Amino acid sequence: MKGSKSRSILPGFGLSLGFTIFYLSVIVLIPLAGVFVKTAGLTWEQFWDTVTNARVLASYRISLLTALAAALINLVFGLLIAWVLVRYRFPGKKLIDSLVDLPFALPTAVAGIALTAIYAPNGWMGSLLTPLGIKVAFTPIGITIALIFIGLPFVVRTVQPVLQDLDKDVEEAAVMLGAYRWRTFRRIIMPELIPPLLTGFALAFARGIGEYGSVVFISGNMPLKTEIAPLLIMTKLEQHDYSGATAIALVMLVASFVMLLIINYLQWRSNRRVAAV
Numbered sequence: 001m002k003g004s005k006s007r008s009i010l011p012g013f014g015l016s017l018g019f020t021i022f023y024l025s026v027i028v029l030i031p032l033a034g035v036f037v038k039t040a041g042l043t044w045e046q047f048w049d050t051v052t053n054a055r056v057l058a059s060y061r062i063s064l065l066t067a068l069a070a071a072l073i074n075l076v077f078g079l080l081i082a083w084v085l086v087r088y089r090f091p092g093k094k095l096i097d098s099l100v101d102l103p104f105a106l107p108t109a110v111a112g113i114a115l116t117a118i119y120a121p122n123g124w125m126g127s128l129l130t131p132l133g134i135k136v137a138f139t140p141i142g143i144t145i146a147l148i149f150i151g152l153p154f155v156v157r158t159v160q161p162v163l164q165d166l167d168k169d170v171e172e173a174a175v176m177l178g179a180y181r182w183r184t185f186r187r188i189i190m191p192e193l194i195p196p197l198l199t200g201f202a203l204a205f206a207r208g209i210g211e212y213g214s215v216v217f218i219s220g221n222m223p224l225k226t227e228i229a230p231l232l233i234m235t236k237l238e239q240h241d242y243s244g245a246t247a248i249a250l251v252m253l254v255a256s257f258v259m260l261l262i263i264n265y266l267q268w269r270s271n272r273r274v275a276a277v
Contacts, residue, residue, distance in 0.1 A: 078155025108213030
């Protein structure tokens with residue numbers, strides 16, 4: 001006799017949840033727990049001296065500020081690029097759409113070498129900017145440009161599907177009722193785009209904080225000036241100072257986690273506001 005509920009041929013909730021927890025534990029939670037365990041070998045004084053060293057604090061500042069600046073720039077231009085790709089038809093559109101994903105496919109070391117060659121004082125762009133007193137390579141500006149390059153696809157690919165799914169009839173109705181284009185964009189389109197924009201910003205920012213390959217070449221790696229936190233972690237690992245490396249990594253991990261929590265909270269608030277309208 002058949003039961004009241006038909007069984008699915010796919011695995012049930014229990015098995016799926018168990019596999020999910022196991023997979024996340026092996027791939028994410030256990031490695032992160034290793035950072036805490038290794039850092040626990042330091043006393044509080046040793047930990048504090050390590051993470052508040054002048055060189056370490058400078059690397060935090062450079063990593064966080066350049067990642068934040070790059071994510072904010074990508075927020076604006078990522079939205080612009082996504083808008084153009086969705087709302088307009090023009091020759092070469094598919095090519096440009098494919099180029100957006102290039103930073104995903106290109107090895108970060110190759111991107112770093114290419115950017116350094118272009119923006120070095122004797123490079124194609126550097127030779128034009130240097131006479132104007134603008135130095136890009138081996139400065140925080142160069143680091144920011146590298147992070148813009150690797151972070152742009154996160155914003156574009158997060159916003160693009162939402163733009164494609166927006167109902168254009170609502171926009172046309174607003175225009176027919178006398179709303180100006182800017183007001184239509186601000187009151188109708190923008191509220192729908194805030195959640196994906198926050199998601200894209202968070203992804204680009206998180207990627208920028210931990211980026212190493214594309215930055216290590218163009219930064220110049222000058223302590224207290226252009227040395228990023230991931231490079232300092234690698235330096236301590238090469239010196240076999242594993243506890244010091246994990247201490248710096250722990251601070252970066254906590255900072256990234258707090259930032260993601262804040263952005264997720266803002267995204268939740270934005271979703272609630274849109275749903276209430």
